Amino acid sequence: xxxxxxxxxxxxxxxxxxxxxxxxxxxxxxxxxxLILDFISVGCLFIMVGAEFLGMIILIVYVGAVxxxxxxxxxxxxxxxxxxxxxxxxxxxxxxxxxxxxxxxLLELLVVVGGWxxxxxxxxxxTLILSNTSNTHQLGxxxxxxxVLYFQLAGIILLLSMIGAILxxxxxxxxxxxxxxxxxxxxxxxxxxxxxxxxxxKGVTIDD
Amino acid sequence: xxxxxxxxxxxxxxxxxxLVPILVSVAMVVWLDRRVWGLVQKRKGxxxxxxxxxxxxxxxxxxxxFKEIIIPASANKVIFILAPIITMTLALVAWAVIPMSEExxxxxxxxxxxxxxxVSSLGVYGIIMGGWASNSKYPFLGAIRxxxxxxxxxxxxxxxxxxxxxxxxxxxxxxxxxxxxxxxxVIPLFPMFVVFFISALAETNRPPFDLPEAEAELVAGYxxxxxxxxYAMFWLGEYANILLMCxxxxxxxxxxxxxxxxxxxxxxxxxxxxxxxxxxxLFFLFALIxxxxxxxRYDQLMKLGWKIFLPFSLVYLVLTASFLFYFDKLPKGNF
Numbered sequence: 001x002x003x004x005x006x007x008x009x010x011x012x013x014x015x016x017x018x019x020x021x022x023x024x025x026x027x028x029x030x031x032x033x034x035l036i037l038d039f040i041s042v043g044c045l046f047i048m049v050g051a052e053f054l055g056m057i058i059l060i061v062y063v064g065a066v067x068x069x070x071x072x073x074x075x076x077x078x079x080x081x082x083x084x085x086x087x088x089x090x091x092x093x094x095x096x097x098x099x100x101x102x103x104x105x106l107l108e109l110l111v112v113v114g115g116w117x118x119x120x121x122x123x124x125x126x127t128l129i130l131s132n133t134s135n136t137h138q139l140g141x142x143x144x145x146x147x148v149l150y151f152q153l154a155g156i157i158l159l160l161s162m163i164g165a166i167l168x169x170x171x172x173x174x175x176x177x178x179x180x181x182x183x184x185x186x187x188x189x190x191x192x193x194x195x196x197x198x199x200x201x202k203g204v205t206i207d208d
Numbered sequence: 209x210x211x212x213x214x215x216x217x218x219x220x221x222x223x224x225x226x227l228v229p230i231l232v233s234v235a236m237v238v239w240l241d242r243r244v245w246g247l248v249q250k251r252k253g254x255x256x257x258x259x260x261x262x263x264x265x266x267x268x269x270x271x272x273x274f275k276e277i278i279i280p281a282s283a284n285k286v287i288f289i290l291a292p293i294i295t296m297t298l299a300l301v302a303w304a305v306i307p308m309s310e311e312x313x314x315x316x317x318x319x320x321x322x323x324x325x326x327v328s329s330l331g332v333y334g335i336i337m338g339g340w341a342s343n344s345k346y347p348f349l350g351a352i353r354x355x356x357x358x359x360x361x362x363x364x365x366x367x368x369x370x371x372x373x374x375x376x377x378x379x380x381x382x383x384x385x386x387x388x389x390x391x392x393x394v395i396p397l398f399p400m401f402v403v404f405f406i407s408a409l410a411e412t413n414r415p416p417f418d419l420p421e422a423e424a425e426l427v428a429g430y431x432x433x434x435x436x437x438x439y440a441m442f443w444l445g446e447y448a449n450i451l452l453m454c455x456x457x458x459x460x461x462x463x464x465x466x467x468x469x470x471x472x473x474x475x476x477x478x479x480x481x482x483x484x485x486x487x488x489x490l491f492f493l494f495a496l497i498x499x500x501x502x503x504x505r506y507d508q509l510m511k512l513g514w515k516i517f518l519p520f521s522l523v524y525l526v527l528t529a530s531f532l533f534y535f536d537k538l539p540k541g542n543f
Contacts, residue, residue, distance in 0.1 A: 003212070029340065033287070036333070053379075056322035064329030064362065068336070068355055075340055075352075134318045136379055179508070 015041040053136045235265040248499035272440035287341035292441035295334030299448035302327040309479035320381035339430035350429025354420030360513040361410040367521040377539025385464030394461040408453040416501040458486035
């Protein structure tokens with residue numbers, strides 16, 4: 001049990017420290033790396049609680065895919081300089097909106113944590129059977145039976161946002177040559193080579 | 209307290225018993241790779257150091273150790289040094305869950321396949337950190353390419369894993385192997401095996417998908433600024449990752465430690481030998497492909513991943529699920 005609590009404090013201290021470093025470090029790339037460290041230690045905490053499926057999914061989805069995209073954006077856009085100007089420059093208009101959003105999130109967290117005490121009164125507990133089956137099985141049993149509607153709604157929201165993002169950034173380019181495998185394979189000598197009699201001093205026009 | 213120290217000592221002994229053979233076999237496998245490559249091109253390959261040139265990799269490693277480590281002046285030093293360490297660590301850490309036989313596995317966890325998938329998807333960080341921290345054009349371009357490539361091919365590998373899991377009904381690697389007692393999954397899921405193999409090539413940055421280090425365009429990609437032991441760590445990590453992908457392929461499709469047919473002379477051999485033979489067979493294919501296939505262009509690579517493999521494996525997933533459902537062959541599970 002001592003070992004268990006030592007590991008718990010180890011991971012939670014790393015999680016808290018790295019989440020503080022995300023918002024305080026000057027270099028944006030460093031913040032993203034600290035965010036990744038935060039995700040990993042939260043995943044480890046999930047595994048320690050016994051929710052190994054959720055922990056692994058956090059590692060795969062957040063660390064393996066979302067954070068890579070974060071890094072991409074930060075590296076490409078060179079946000080580092082902009083962030084520096086927030087700290088040193090005279091532009092303080094970001095701070096107001098940041099304060100409002102931050103306070104709202106804090107309020108929501110308080111409501112959620114406070115409501116935890118009364119959660120039995122507010123919502124009926126689901127048909128989760130706490131037996132010795134693995135939590136992957138339990139999640140599957142609940143998610144695709146009781147909550148199938150929410151599950152599909154979440155999927156549709158994700159699909160819509162994906163289509164929206166593609167629509168917003170899509171622009172048709174003209175004059176781009178595309179490769180078509182079928183066209184390439186179905187070429188034969190008779191269609192690829194054309195013999196032409198060229199009269200002298202006339203020339204021919206060749207179109208591709 | 210003494211009890212804990214004893215447990216710790218035992219665990220360290222078990223970990224070393226796994227890690228040392230893996231490091232030695234990575235060295236041997238590099239030699240095998242170069243030999244196969246040479247033989248395909250009618251050369252001899254490395255054959256001077258030791259019998260058949262077996263100690264060539266050790267000699268190379270010694271050479272790397274004695275070379276100077278150069279850190280570029282404008283590099284981000286911490287991340288620059290961390291990158292090869294992360295690559296190497298992640299490549300070795302994943303071996304903890306690979307079962308070599310029914311008893312011989314370091315930690316038999318419930319979500320083994322998810323753990324493998326997670327660790328292999330973290331592998332992209334070594335490359336992206338190394339490329340960015342070098343603070344130079346070629347490594348950065350190589351890192352961006354490689355990150356995009358690995359993220360895209362992970363998607364199809366994930367769907368292939370779901371295909372296998374539908375037939376097994378468990379995320380435990382042991383259960384996955386034992387479910388293939390009667391029929392290896394390579395037979396009913398053969399198209400998925402092919403797609404998995406090609407995606408594994410792309411995931412480990414092997415030819416024909418070695419665009420992150422395409423020497424004609426990017427010098428050496430993300431490794432350009434690395435030298436000495438740090439380069440060697442990238443290199444060893446890459447080969448350990450390739451072996452890991454081979455082990456994953458043999459567990460998912462080729463029946464892990466199970467013998468080809470469960471009859472008298474074949475099932476006498478200890479089961480780790482079968483596992484090693486299967487890993488070596490897959491690695492031999494990796495080496496052959498390196499020698500005989502030309503490199504893809506970048507847009508072709510992306511097209512293959514997103515427009516061909518992803519829809520194909522999705523359709524096959526639906527087919528597998530409907531087949532299992534219609535013939536009532538869905539695994540019942542232990543609940």
